Amino acid sequence: MTTLVSSYGFGYSASATTPAVGEVGRRLESLLKGGFFEAKQSLSASVSRVYDELQALAHSYGAVEFPEPIMRVAMAFLEALPTDVPAPDLGLDSDGEVTFDWAGTNGRMMTLALREDGRLSYACRISASDKQNGTKVFVNAVPNVVVECIRQVVVR
Amino acid sequence: MRFRTWLSSAFDKWLSVSSKERRHPSALSSPAYVVQGGDVARFIFRSDDILAGGARPGCPRPKAFGPDFHPDLKRYELSVCGLSSVSEDRLWVLGRTIRAKENKIALATITLPDTRVTSVGLYTEPAPEQPHFPEHGVILGWNQLPEAKSERLQVQTDLAALCSASDVRRVPSAK
Numbered sequence: 633m634t635t636l637v638s639s640y641g642f643g644y645s646a647s648a649t650t651p652a653v654g655e656v657g658r659r660l661e662s663l664l665k666g667g668f669f670e671a672k673q674s675l676s677a678s679v680s681r682v683y684d685e686l687q688a689l690a691h692s693y694g695a696v697e698f699p700e701p702i703m704r705v706a707m708a709f710l711e712a713l714p715t716d717v718p719a720p721d722l723g724l725d726s727d728g729e730v731t732f733d734w735a736g737t738n739g740r741m742m743t744l745a746l747r748e749d750g751r752l753s754y755a756c757r758i759s760a761s762d763k764q765n766g767t768k769v770f771v772n773a774v775p776n777v778v779v780e781c782i783r784q785v786v787v788r
Numbered sequence: 789m790r791f792r793t794w795l796s797s798a799f800d801k802w803l804s805v806s807s808k809e810r811r812h813p814s815a816l817s818s819p820a821y822v823v824q825g826g827d828v829a830r831f832i833f834r835s836d837d838i839l840a841g842g843a844r845p846g847c848p849r850p851k852a853f854g855p856d857f858h859p860d861l862k863r864y865e866l867s868v869c870g871l872s873s874v875s876e877d878r879l880w881v882l883g884r885t886i887r888a889k890e891n892k893i894a895l896a897t898i899t900l901p902d903t904r905v906t907s908v909g910l911y912t913e914p915a916p917e918q919p920h921f922p923e924h925g926v927i928l929g930w931n932q933l934p935e936a937k938s939e940r941l942q943v944q945t946d947l948a949a950l951c952s953a954s955d956v957r958r959v960p961s962a963k
Contacts, residue, residue: 755941765938
């Protein structure tokens with residue numbers, strides 16, 4: 633079992649949505665050490681593209697509005713997404729939280745806002761009468777309710 | 789009779805002066821820009837407020853409707869521009885000037901009919917407190933608890949889902 637350095641505030645918990653333990657540990661440790669390029673090399677093409685977008689987003693806002701701590705937790709979140717989930721659209725809220733959006737057909741939408749301390753606010757709309765929202769904490773595994781909402785939105 | 793004439797004249801004179809003093813300068817001749825049943829526009833200053841592709845290309849993202857917390861009024865509000873009696877030219881002049889101090893120029897606007905705003909449980913009020921921007925209004929009715937972000941996100945998502953790419957108007961290119 634890989635044990636990660638906890639000084640960054642990341643523990644490790646296995647879940648059905650994460651790849652093999654050793655591989656995650658190596659990737660996450662590489663991220664935490666700022667090895668953005670090395671971590672990106674081992675990822676799928678779609679997630680790698682989103683990493684590029686995250687970095688471009690950070691550059692467009694500047695270091696003041698997009699500080700490094702939120703960059704790190706956003707990268708960890710992208711890393712933790714299941715491989716069958718399409719890459720989200722990224723953004724930055726006026727209160728400094730990174731946003732992740734998925735849009736499906738017939739007005740289905742899912743939006744997440746991730747705060748620096750891992751607080752994850754989400755809102756999901758499947759239809760006008762089928763909606764849910766809530767608050768979870770992201771450590772390094774995406775909460776199951778959030779994953780299920782994303783899958784309901786993007787289903788074809 | 790002369791006293792009555794004098795009294796009447798003095799009263800008319802007083803009425804004329806006091807009426808002018810009571811009327812607020814902005815109410816003398818300016819129309820109402822944010823009106824019940826009318827449309828308002830949300831200015832877009834960042835390209836990532838609009839979806840680039842996927843299932844809803846060109847449609848607004850929920851973050852485009854993220855309310856700000858007003859530090860003095862202690863409430864969440866979403867700034868908009870009233871569209872009643874507002875010309876296209878005036879709209880884009882506002883888009884270039886209202887955030888010029890922050891070096892931000894509007895890239896587009898999202899048109900919001902009043903019925904769409906009220907359908908998600910919100911409402912619009914005029915808020916012409918900014919100089920040179922009498923068309924300013926705010927969308928209110930947001931959950932006011934700071935920790936209720938997910939509730940506000942739900943309303944933002946509902947609003948975004950009701951919008952289409954045709955509600956987004958890009959800034960006209962220079963002629």
